[in-house]
Amino acid sequence: MDVSELLALLARPDVISFAGGVPDPALFPTEAIRLAYDSILSEPKAAAKALQYSTPEGDPDLRAWIAEDMRRRGARCAAENVLIVNGAQQALDFIGKLFLSTGDVALTSRPTFLGALQAFDCYEPRYDELPSPGSSRGVGDFPAAAPDKPKFGYVMPEFENPTGRTLNQGQRERLLDFADGLDIPLIEDSPYEILRYEGTSPPALLALAAERASGVDQGRVIYLGSFSKLISPALRIGWLAGPAEVVARLALVKQASNIQVSTINQKVIARVAPEIVPVQTEKVRPIYRARRDAMLRALRTHMPDGVSWSEPEGGFFVWVTLPERLDAKVLLNRAVATVKTAFVPGGAFFPDRSGASALRLSFSLGEPAIIEEGIGRLARVVREAA
Amino acid sequence: MDVSELLALLARPDVISFAGGVPDPALFPTEAIRLAYDSILSEPKAAAKALQYSTPEGDPDLRAWIAEDMRRRGARCAAENVLIVNGAQQALDFIGKLFLSTGDVALTSRPTFLGALQAFDCYEPRYDELPSPGSSRGVGDFPAAAPDKPKFGYVMPEFENPTGRTLNQGQRERLLDFADGLDIPLIEDSPYEILRYEGTSPPALLALAAERASGVDQGRVIYLGSFSKLISPALRIGWLAGPAEVVARLALVKQASNIQVSTINQKVIARVAPEIVPVQTEKVRPIYRARRDAMLRALRTHMPDGVSWSEPEGGFFVWVTLPERLDAKVLLNRAVATVKTAFVPGGAFFPDRSGASALRLSFSLGEPAIIEEGIGRLARVVREAA
Secondary structure, eight states: OOHHHHHHHHTOTTSEEOOOOOOOGGGSOHHHHHHHHHHHHHSHHHHHHHTSOOOTTOOHHHHHHHHHHHHHTTOOOOGGGEEEESSHHHHHHHHHHHHOOTTOEEEEOSSOOHHHHHHHHTTOOEEEEOOOTTOOOOGGGSOOSTTTSOSEEEEOOSSOTTTOOOOOHHHHHHHHHHHHHHTOOEEEEOTTTTOBOSSOOOOOHHHHHHHHHTSGGGOOEEEEEESTTTTOGGGOOEEEEOOHHHHHHHHHHHHHHHSSSOHHHHHHHHHHHHHHHHHHHHHHHHHHHHHHHHHHHHHHHHOOTTOEEOOOSBSSEEEEEOOTTOOHHHHHHHHHHHHOEEOEEGGGGSTTSOOTTEEEEEOSSSOHHHHHHHHHHHHHHHHHHO | OOHHHHHHHHTOTTSEEOOOOOOOGGGSOHHHHHHHHHHHHHSHHHHHHHTSOOOTTOOHHHHHHHHHHHHHTTOOOOGGGEEEESSHHHHHHHHHHHHOOTTOEEEEOSSOOHHHHHHHHTTOOEEEEOOOTTOOOOGGGSOOSTTTSOSEEEEOOSSOTTTOOOOOHHHHHHHHHHHHHHTOOEEEEOTTTTOBOSSOOOOOHHHHHHHHHTSGGGOOEEEEEESTTTTOGGGOOEEEEOOHHHHHHHHHHHHHHHSSSOHHHHHHHHHHHHHHHHHHHHHHHHHHHHHHHHHHHHHHHHOOTTOEEOOOSBSSEEEEEOOTTOOHHHHHHHHHHHHOEEOEEGGGGSTTSOOTTEEEEEOSSSOHHHHHHHHHHHHHHHHHHO
């Protein structure tokens, strides 16, 4: 079963799917979006601008607002530190294009975000593991000279997809020490940052690196952000924030790749974001939190001994580790066929497709009662297989 | 003066710019677009779908309508022969990604579309010239084996940007003979196809190749189309049509690059295109035709002997050849400084930046009287320099 077959299951009303990892469309600010399109297109001058080509860097108002928002997160960005992209996925593609050639080494967590692997794979790198908390490898264990010196490290420090893991401030500082020691860029992918259900966020890697280097422009972090989880993924608007020089180089990549992000969609986001981001944050957090709580509760209630799972402070994902002899791919086929319940087998998130006995569950869709029912079903299949 | 400086001139009301090559926003079907956004976002079920993630291949209704439209152009496409992209520029990037590695050979016209060079440049190919009408080189003049065998030929057969040239049916057949002889794909980039101001279009290369191979799936042509010139470039919607197997491979590239084109924008185009494409075609053709006529008339009236130009049957561009001793870059600086008139120097359109004594004029923006005034000014600068 491949990813598109998994996604097709989402459309089957008889299947409980924990595979998707997409936001709940019932929570989108549809009316605010409708009004924004309508008001921009009703005013002839604004409409003529909104329907015409614009610049690869992005809409000036939107860049300025994002810079302001990044300052609220502790990173002193100006508009020229921000590039608007067609979703954070496009930033991953551009980073691959800028940094990677065939055989170059990219460092990622293991497991890591599937979309990052898909984006980087096009540039045919070799993968190695970015040291994670508890890792015994350090700067000295990596080649410091070309051609084997790593080109960058990629990490999702907040509610990682797929593990749900968050790095605390000390772990972030140690990751920066590592990148400083090796003198490589760090890619900080943070699409879920605003979806925190408990506790408080440590400063972004971008902010910590800027502090060390006395400025975002001197720092080594490229931050990726997204409106997809809070407002809508269908407008395809995300951003990248980092040193102005990198942003300028990536704007040329942007122009060559697809000229610019949709002008009208950028203007809609620029119009709704300042008011709607705080409102949406308050609105969606308790709803997703209740779904997370339902999933964790159901796992505790139903799963047999020998199965463990992460307890994420935010985001959409719980990472489940099965007894080693169980293969999550086999389990998926059985779960779909016998109890009509789906998830993503863990192998998809490893560059070498290892991780056979792990799986990813998303709690973003579905009421708590449905989640509980689905976890109960999965637990039956695990128990039968164990 | 680089391209972004040239584009900045477009915004200066005191400068007459023939540099842009963008459609006139006064001609966009703004009200139809506004109504489409409004009606989709007013209906809760449609809105939830339009604001959610969808598939990398594109909206099913839009793919089906484009396939129908391609059949009207003589190419028997089905929906699975169509991939929706963020403007035809993105298709160029994907073609570079699929076919080109460092040092590979890409064949293009000389001059050729600047955006194609920008897209392909990222994959570091070598360029050679695709045989054009009157060329003395044939199949035997190109290596037939790797690593020097060309990966594809790229051509804009209809109202080429920058030359305005159209290939007739015989020339298209000879181009296909060449591609057959070398057994390479042909990329047919046709964003202006609908903007024909006189005569009739020969069949698309896609249609001719499908006829030879008894089917689009067996043919060697990948066709690129665009809604940017007729409806709006700001929704960033174009398409690629070709063998279903290539479309399926490029859908994976699409997913890794930026997942999918904006769902809502695709649904808006799917809703307006069937009604608005024929209406817009009738509306904009006479307006752009009058601008072309004004430019050609003014060139005949004002330009000194020794200057020649193309007479395009459609599109946005006239290609002007100056006496060989004149450098269009020097002329541009003089024209902007002394008579506040701009164009794009020809060198931008050659892989090797030759073509110093040619320049590209766009007639897409501005009333005939302004065009006449601008050409008069340019002619003065040419006369002074000659």
